[in-house]
Amino acid sequence: MAQILAPSMQWQMRMPKYSNIASPMTTKMWSSLLMKQNKKGTNRSSAKFRVLALKSEDSTVNRLEDLLNLDITPYTDKIIAEYICQNNTISCWNRIGGTGIDMRSKSKTISKPVEHPSELPKWNYDGSSTGQAPGEDSEVILYPQAIFKDPFRGGNNILVICDTYTPAGEPIPTNKRHRAAEIFSNSKVSAEVPWFGIEQEYTLLQQNVKWPLGWPVGAYPGPQGPYYCGAGADKSFGRDIADAHYKACLYAGINISGTNGEVMPGQWEYQVGPSVGIDAGDHIWCSRYLLERITEQAGVVLSLDPKPIEGDWNGAGCHTNYSTKSMREEGGYETIKKAILNLSLRHKEHISAYGEGNERRLTGKHETASIDSFSWGVANRGCSIRVGRETEKQGKGYLEDRRPASNMDPYVVTSLLAETTILWEPTLEAEALAAQKLALNV
């Protein structure tokens, strides 16, 4: 569609009070670079030019955008809080999701802007209304745990990460955040200030055929090689989504640290961290929610399946980079080696907590180690645990656990890493055996 660039002199004066509101994206935005405009001009880009569409595809959508962008702050103190839960914390909403994750949310009006989750009310939820919980004792209570700025609604509106409890205040069995928060508040663990840097990989699928974005329907693209960190219409598919998500995360206050195109075409990665303790899980869950919402608007399906396409195509992981205070300090390499030793002795426990369908991904090929055996190495991407060259050289730093799948629960993975390396102790005998086997002299 044709478009013209026109200087916009008065445009700045029309900026609403909260001019840093991220502009909501329409379903059309993905497929077209065109910024739809109407007379009022809702383009919030700071460019001196505004883009004018010569032809509006659907004027109804334009008018909706006006309302979606309404700045309500001059008229009311009230804000909208989007309460978010993930499938593993809310049994009444549970189902097997196509993406491997299942996030649900609902909106609540709050009387004034808030800065801390403790200012927010808990929220009763009647599980029986979904037909998935028995009529008696069906209530689930959502506890607000972390808040982020809402990049979709802008203003003082917020996203709220919740976990779930019975009316008696017991965490429901699938509430993984509760257990993780317990581990992170253990004084031995908090004294070690555990840092996590999580590399979230994901695959974008064409909505109707559930086949990767950019792939010919019913056929395959050229073999892997040119796509990783690639640019160009034949190598990079879905950059607008990755980029929109990057900005949405920064706006929300998520500790996102980077993004890159992946080895398999249509697959992307972003990194969150380093984050301390329970924050890592809260930030990853919120970033996943943003990605679900952005792909929804783009008409593209998000998949966190660890191996979306069988054969000679990379799977999707969630490498978890981890360090403790002792590992980051002088001589930390010794603590890193001891942590690797402990991890080797609990390989099975970790694998069983590292995501559904991970056995399809951890084959020993495509930059993975076999699911059946534990291995570690410096700069080796075919190992369960990789230690960076820099860490070896400096004698301190962090380790990378390459085993977690893209659909892992970050509350489970981060807290298990802390538990295994800070709280858990093997027997001396097991330790000696493992040290010998792994050539780890600790």
Ligand code: ADP
């Ligand atoms: P890779 O080389 O495996 O692709 P990335 O650069 O994608 O690694 O991700 C590395 C992650 O590790 C980043 O999120 C980064 O913030 C995080 N990180 C860096 N230093 C530490 C540390 N000391 N402890 C934990 N995580 C760290």
Ligand code: MN
């Ligand atoms: Mn990476």
Ligand code: MN
């Ligand atoms: Mn990667």
Ligand code: MN
């Ligand atoms: Mn990695």
